[in-house]
Amino acid sequence: MAHNNEYEYENESSVDSELICAICLNPFDEPISTLCEHIFCVDCIKLWLKKDLSCPICREILIENNLKSVINQNILNKLDQLQVKCRLCQQKHIKRKRFDYHIDKQCSKVIVSCSTADIKCPWKGQRIDLQSHQMNCIYYSNRKLFNHQVQENKITSSKLEFKQIILSLLITLCLEFINSHSIKIENLINQYPFYSTISLSNKHLTDTDISIVINSAIINKKCKILDLGHNQINSQGVIQLAESLTNNTTLKMLSLHSNSLSEIGILHIAEKLSLNNSVLKWLDLESTDLTDNSVEYLAAMLKTNTSVTGLWLSNNRISDQGVKTLALALIYYNTTLKYLDLENNRLINDSCLNYLINMLEQNQSLKTVYLNNCHLSMTSKTKLQTIANTKPKFRLLL
Numbered sequence: 001m002a003h004n005n006e007y008e009y010e011n012e013s014s015v016d017s018e019l020i021c022a023i024c025l026n027p028f029d030e031p032i033s034t035l036c037e038h039i040f041c042v043d044c045i046k047l048w049l050k051k052d053l054s055c056p057i058c059r060e061i062l063i064e065n066n067l068k069s070v071i072n073q074n075i076l077n078k079l080d081q082l083q084v085k086c087r088l089c090q091q092k093h094i095k096r097k098r099f100d101y102h103i104d105k106q107c108s109k110v111i112v113s114c115s116t117a118d119i120k121c122p123w124k125g126q127r128i129d130l131q132s133h134q135m136n137c138i139y140y141s142n143r144k145l146f147n148h149q150v151q152e153n154k155i156t157s158s159k160l161e162f163k164q165i166i167l168s169l170l171i172t173l174c175l176e177f178i179n180s181h182s183i184k185i186e187n188l189i190n191q192y193p194f195y196s197t198i199s200l201s202n203k204h205l206t207d208t209d210i211s212i213v214i215n216s217a218i219i220n221k222k223c224k225i226l227d228l229g230h231n232q233i234n235s236q237g238v239i240q241l242a243e244s245l246t247n248n249t250t251l252k253m254l255s256l257h258s259n260s261l262s263e264i265g266i267l268h269i270a271e272k273l274s275l276n277n278s279v280l281k282w283l284d285l286e287s288t289d290l291t292d293n294s295v296e297y298l299a300a301m302l303k304t305n306t307s308v309t310g311l312w313l314s315n316n317r318i319s320d321q322g323v324k325t326l327a328l329a330l331i332y333y334n335t336t337l338k339y340l341d342l343e344n345n346r347l348i349n350d351s352c353l354n355y356l357i358n359m360l361e362q363n364q365s366l367k368t369v370y371l372n373n374c375h376l377s378m379t380s381k382t383k384l385q386t387i388a389n390t391k392p393k394f395r396l397l398l
Contacts, residue, residue, distance in 0.1 A: 006249075007084040007099050010092060019078055022057055023048060023309075024281070028079055031070040036060040039070055043224055046197075047253055047282065051310065051339065052368060059393065087249075116140050182212055189216040195250065197225035207237035214244045222250040229257040229284075238265025245269070245278040255284035257312070263294050270297035274304045282310035286341070295322035302326070303333040310339040314370065319347035327355035330363045341370040343397065348374040353383065360387045360396070370397045 009015065009027065019027050023044040030042040038057045040048075045067065048056060055062055070076065080097035088109035094102055103110055108128040114121040114137055121139035134140045185203065189212075192198045198217045205213070205228060217223050228241075238261055245251070266285075273280065295318055298311065323342065330337060342348065348371070360369070371384070381398045388396035 006087050006103060007094070007096070008087055010083045010085055015082065016078065019075065019082075027082060028070075028075075031075065031079070032067045033070050034060070034062055035066050036062075039075075042067075042069075043252070047225060050253075051282075051312065051341070054395075056367070057393075059395070114140065182209065185209055186212055186216050189213070189221060192217075192221055192223070195222050195224055197227070198223040199227040200231070201227050201255075202230040205231035205233060205237075207234055207240075210237040210240045214240060218244050218248065218251055224250055225253040225255075226251060227255045228259070229255050231259055233259040233261070235262035235265045238262070239268045242268035242272045245272045245280060246275070248278045248280070251278070251280055253282040253284070253310075254280060255282075256288060257284050257286040259288055261285065261288040261290070261294075263291070263297075266290065266294040267297045270301035273308060274301045276304065276306055279307055281307060282312070282339075283308060284310075284312040285316070286312050287315040290316035290318060290322075292317075292319055292322035292325070296325050299325040299329040302329040302337060305334070306336050309336060310341075311337060312339075312341040313345070314341045315344040317347060318342065318345040320349060320352035323348055323352040324355045327352070327359040330359050330366065334363070335365050337365055338367045340366060340368075342374065343370040344373045346373070346375050348376065350377050350380045353380045356384060357387060360384065360391070367393065368395045368397075372397045 012027070015027055021028050021031075021041045021044055022038070023040055026041075028039060028041055031039050032042040032045060033039050034045070034055055036055050036058050038055055040056070045056075045062075046064065049062060049064055053062055054060060080095065082096045083092075084094050084096050084099055085092045086094060086099070086102060086107055086109075088103075089107050091102070091107070109126050111124055112127050112130055114123045114130070114133060116137065116139035117123075119139055121137060123133055123137065125133060181204070185200070185205070188200070188203070189198060198221065200213065200217070210233065213226075213228070217226055233256065238256070241254070241256075242265070245254075269283070272278070273283075290313060295313070298313075302308070302311075322345075326340070330340075353376075356371075360366075369388075376384075376398065385396060385398060388394055
């Protein structure tokens, strides 16, 4: 649903378990079925398939083209009838199927633009304030006057000439800026629909572009997945992204792979996620020059965070010390992380074996751990695989 992040369920604990997605643990949003007949939210399973091609429940191999929308009317009707409360105006007892209409037509607190936005009125505000604004809006008054003049055929040639001059100047200004990098990035983002996956991978982004990405992609488009891989994002850009996570209710996956991230940038992201005021589920930090110092910040985050379920740390400079720090957080504190990717960290060796063994034995939330292409001996791999084989629905890649 278009506005599914702007409501909350009134009595979610009583929702029938057959309506709950096993990935996000919320009632299905646009439910989709697999060949093995398991049902998930469409965004959840597509997000899952970016890193794992097996069913989260039964581990059958999944192919995205084989996913089918659920047509079972009993399930769809039950979802439609769920009672929700608007987070903006606090109105209760709204049927979920009617929530889009509530936001688009009724909610007094939703942010709207002036009806003269097409002629450059910059005002945006709550719907409840729109009528008051238009009473004093110069653009709104001028449009009414202009329409009246057109109807009465009283537009003079001098006014037409003036309008043509203004239009010419506007076109000139637009042409001067159209080739700028920032405009190109903003135009690219504007092509994406709301609540979608926005990919800006390999677009030569630097720290100076991140404010545009935040405003256009995260705030305006409310994207669910943001891919910023293969760019030149450093500390200042990451710090800005970290700030944007505060109270964000839409972004579920942030991918920063193949950027040279600084320790200070990772520290800011970890500190923001430690506060548990965002819904981010997957954080992709593959190939970002992470060291054990950065991993300490992430381990501290895992001690308090309850939303992140996937952490991708492959192809970095993490050693046994980093693994020990992560393992301790997962043994004694974290109960929500499901996927931990440490593959291609060649500094990981047998020195951390006991910590890995304890992590696999004691942590109950992990479902998949990637340790392939690390520097573990065959003996260590055998010990770890033996433990993994005793855990139902658990997968260890060595």
